[in-house]
Amino acid sequence: MSKKRATVIGAGISGLTTAVLLQKEYKVTIIARNFPGELKSEYASPWLVNQKSFLSNYCLTMLKIKMYNRAGAHWRSDAKPEDTRQQDFDRETFNHFWNLANTKPSETGIMVVDGFDYWDEHSPMEWKDPWFKDLCPEYRHLTKKELPTGVEFGTTYKTITINPPKHLDYLLASFYALGGTIKRASLTHIQEAIFNDTDILINCSGLGSRTLGGVLDQSVHPASGQTVLVQLPIGHVNWTFGRYAAGRTDGGTHRKNESLTYVIPRDNGEVILGGTFCQDDYSTIPDTKIADAIISRCLSTRPDLLPTGETKLNIKRHGVESEKAGKRILLCHNYGHGGYGWQSSYGASKHVIQILKQAYKEDGENKKI
Helix, strand or coil, X not given: CCCXXXXXXXXXXXXXXXXXXXXXXXXXEEEECCCXXXXXXXXXXXXXXXXXXXCCCCCCCCECCCEEECCCEECCCCCCCCCHHHHHHHHHHHHHHHHHHHHCXXXXXXXXXXXXXXXXXXXXXXXXXXXXXXXXXXXXXCCHHHCCCCCCEEEEEEEEEECHHHHHHHHHHHHHHCCCEEEECCCCXXXXXXXCCCCEEEECCHHHHHCCECCCCCCCCCEEEEEEEEECCCCCCCEEEEEECCCCCCCCCCCCEEEEEEEEECCCCEEEEEEEEEECCCCCCCCHHHHHXXXXXXXXXXXXXXXXXXXXXXXXXXXXXXXCCCCCCEEEXXXXXXXXXXXXXXXXXXXXXXXXXXXXXXXHHHHHC
16 A cells, blocks of 8 residues: 655744654655755744854854854743643653663764753742643752852753754754655645645744734744854853743743843854843844854853853854745645744654644545445
């Protein structure tokens, strides 16, 4: 019996993960405008940026910057206590990444690190441990002596960080190895991805779903955020943290416009410092004052970010990311994860496969009636 043919729109983290899982049972083609290794601002998963030369107070020399991969990706679930489906996605993704970090770290760009969550203000009466306290190893509350200056409460646990460019390359190579094919195209309507032999269509176009004909999902909004990428000795930063302002009882979803403070290391010594979040903003123009403020916040929270004997960070760049026919076929959408696409990518993609199998099962039962 011939395999059914599936088309996946989009080659970001959701599209590639879905395509790899599908290819194990179906014949899959990925249709996308951009693929891993390409540096385009609209390609959200590696979060790319086109920047101009700048001089930062923390730089030793003028840096000429063009285009670079600049995503920061780590696992820290923000699923609400009542959102069990999102918890399932995040749990399955954590377990998948944890396994890769312990079996194929250099190939996949995933590594185990110590995670820290810091709060500037905390009321013990309002605190509830996150749902993942029993999932992440070594979860505990920090002692007062362990808290950075200005921080009132904190937790720590083992988690993972991801080198997005390396992991996207790994997924594409896995897809090719399984016999998958790709097609480069700029779609204007979802019908353009449906061919005579198409049985399944998965839309993983992210922000593109806002303007893709046949979808036109206006609930999807663009967002921009500024970060700084620094180069440090490999292994120097073996931790990641997020610092939350007063009034935030958990990591939570981003507010429309706010400053964020976080550090996310990669396995090659690159470290992402963040950040800002501006909803409904397509801008990719960096602001050096914002960059300096980001660096200052990160260093004030964790002075050990600087190697011993160093007085300034070796900054590689900073910038702004821009997020993200007559025949009956199955159509499933897998987008809208916002800035949390990486930490739920595997779980959400497996859910897509389950939906497809259930749909085919029900369709077969209906034909028997």
